[in-house]
Amino acid sequence: MSHSSGGFFQRLQALSPRRQQAFMAALCERLLPNYALYAETTGHGEVKGLYAVLDLVWERLAVKDARIDFDRQAEKLAALEPPAEDDSFGARRALEAVVAVSALLDTLRGEAPEAVLEVSRASKGGVRAFIELTEGEEDATRLGELVRRHPLMEDENAFQDAVLEAVEGHLDREALKALRRLGRNEGVSNLGLNAEA
Template structure:
């Protein structure tokens, strides 16, 4: 895989900002079910509000001169974070969705050269945490191998590879629509969780 060779991060960083934003938007789209499930089980959060903000990002990707106040969107997003004192697994995954979208908004508000790597790592970090939680392996070496070889991690790496390849190609209106569908991933998140 291109990720193992170390070329993946370089390719991500070489992308022009709009392509990086498209990459991040796809990953955010795929993180949404984690946020929704947390909101449904905890009663905290606002999936609709989160969705509206990401929809505005997609709009900007299609209509370059769309007048959108991303400063204001970032303020709204900050209000959608899980409560700081909720340290549950679900809250941490919901926070990842907020952090990823926040990093994406940072790029739309100005310079944020590391944002694309942050979003990539955030999505992978959630998968790693999920595997660690479900496998319950104490030995660090065995756990690292489990994470590396786990089907969910393989799926995450393959997914990010596919998204990177897609954003390196055409980014016309139809391509952006296809990217959005790719991110929706049939309603299944990076953790293999579904909203239904």
């Protein structure tokens, strides 16, 4: 199945807010091992805090009137960002995870119509950056081709397609649990990295 971004993004934008939130939550799950890996290797950050925020989001998706102060959660989240002066590859991917969860919180706190596209693009952008880092190809055209055909990018596109299809379907508690398992991907991130040593 070819991943045509036009149709894909249109379908994303056509989703109800709750379905968009479920889509983002699944993508966030798959970004968290990158953050965990960064926290493990540098001692910066606190992965439990990030998972705790995401837990509350899943709770809210399952129980509509769950009373959760998402403004408070957003404050906690800001404290979990990697230090601004750390420009390493790991820090950028960790920041991506925090920013994705943050965009998801924005939709729970009010209007954030672009958030779902931001999270989708951030996840793909991290994969692209990882491929560029590991392939070391200088030629932009060749690199673009490499990125498109790279197994990690194919995997990323297939994953986002699968999540989109799931959230377009019936979203009861069981479906949400299955979606979260899909996002957790057995602890392997969108970069194919696993934080659990």
